[in-house]
Amino acid sequence: MGFNQWLLVLGGILLTLGLSSAYLRLLPVSSSLLYLLFGLAIGPLGLDLWQADIGRISPWLEHLAEATLLISLFIGGLRMRQSLRSPVWTATWQLAGPVLLGCIAGGAALAHYLLGLDWGLALLVAAILSPTDPVLASLVQVDDASDDDALRYGLSGEAGLNDGVAFPFVSAAFLLLSEPPGGAPALLRQLPHWLLLDVCWAIPAGLLTGYCLGYGVGRLAIHLRARHTDTSVSANDFLAMALIALSYVGAESLGGWGFLACFAAGIGLRHAEVATIGKREDPAEAQAEAAHVREAGQAHGAIAFGADRAEHPKVAAGAVMLDILSFGDLLERSLALLLVTLLGALLAHHWDWRALPLALGLFCLLRPALVWLLVTRRALAPRQRWLLGWFGIRGIGSLFYLCHALNQAGSPQALGTASDLVLSVVALSICLHGLSAQPLLERYERAQLSCRSRE
DSSP, rough: OOOOOOOHHHHHHHHHHHHSHHHTTTSSSOOOHHOOOOOOHHHTTTTTTOOOOOOHHHHHHHHHEEEEHHHHHHHHHOOOOSSSSSSSHHHHHHIIIIIIHHHHHHHHHHHHHHOOOOOHHHHHHHHHHOOOTTTTTTSSSSSSSOOOOOOHHHHHHHHHHHHHHHHHHHHHHHHHHHSSSTHHHHHHHHOOOOOOOOIIIHOOOOOOHHHHHHHHHHHHHHHHHHHHTTHHHHHHHHHHHHHHHHHHHHHHHHTHHHHHHHHHHHHHHHHHHHHHHOOOOOHHHHHHHHOOOOOOTTTTTOOOOOGGGGGHHHHHHHHHHHHHHHHHHHHHHHHHHHHHHHHHHHHHHHHHHHHHHHHHIIIIIHHHHHHHOOOOOOTSSSHHHHHHHHOOOOOHHHHHHHHHHHHSSSSGEEEEEEEHHHHHHHHHHHHHHHHHHHHHHHHHHHHHHHHHHHO
16 A cells, blocks of 8 residues: 555545544544544455555554554643542552453463463463553543542552553563473463563553653643743643653653553653642642633634733643643544544454453453452442443554564564454454443433432
8 A cells, every 4th residue: 555545545534533533533433443444444345455464564563553542641641630539539449450461361361271372372361351442442541630520530549550560471482482392380480570671660650751751741840831921832742752651761760561651751740730720629720720810812722811910820731731731632642533444444454352351351351350350349339340341442552462472572473463353352342342331421420420419
């Protein structure tokens, strides 16, 4: 598929979405499902404009999926305004810890006993499919920084943390795959090294590096914007890209996980805003919009600081948050459209019917059971735990891990079974969750409103 053809296809998709957005919002399906159908339409099952398989495009697709994840993780962290000691974080720690480990162990057992994969390949498939996706799960995550719903908060925190937490288990799967038959003693010798560096060091190093960078740079940026009454929108966009790049590279250079660093950088930047205006206040961007501080005579996106210098830090914080959130949302949605369309185009080469029982086992049995058993009643009500068990959406994170595994393996053919299973399960997740998420959320929100009205 040539460059001009890609431009034609993407232009047609964007034009269709732009002109029919009012109608698409009425459909009880997610936009990701529509992107997947577009991909199927341009692949061998439709117009046959795409013939490549995942092995041929994995080198550049890994970086594209990685960039999408980094942006999504940073923006997701930026929306999470509650204190880390708040009870709304409880479900997040339980989901990113015991539930994730249970999904990896249970998924590996399903792939081994149900599909007959050897333990190394089974662990690799399970680790790739374990994280809840931060990009495609945006519909069920926190809407904005003022959203403190425990269900949404738990899903947002899980999506932010588990991409990094799952990485050590992808590494462990490669250790298993690289061992010759009877190589268990050598594998056991590497276990302490893996546990110390990939788990005990890499996870906290990534989180601390990202949080410190986000908080420190956020305080400095807000101070400088307030002092110089800087109303430049592009400067805030540059700030977001700089934080994503520096937190990722800084964490990786220290041996930490860059995904965790980007998520923590978003949280750190948000906490810099809280430290500026106070945690009891509404988010700074909400105050800026409510006060109508944007003036028609200024450049697009500019903020009016006013004569009261005591209010300048609050206005500066609002400007920073508004600009970064709008910039990140646009970039995230555009990249998600491209990647899910690519997934749809790849399906004709990689569909595997064995993914159907694996997906049903993961989505309908394993995750709901683990959430029900391991997420405490104190964290979430029974209705919320049932929904949390269902909303384990797989997507761009799994696509990145798959491409990373293919590129590390050297020979894509060696992981052909893993490629087929992962791409098929992700496509099934987009279909099942894309059809059910919106109706379930609407029902949940009506129930929440009813409970509040009775109180």
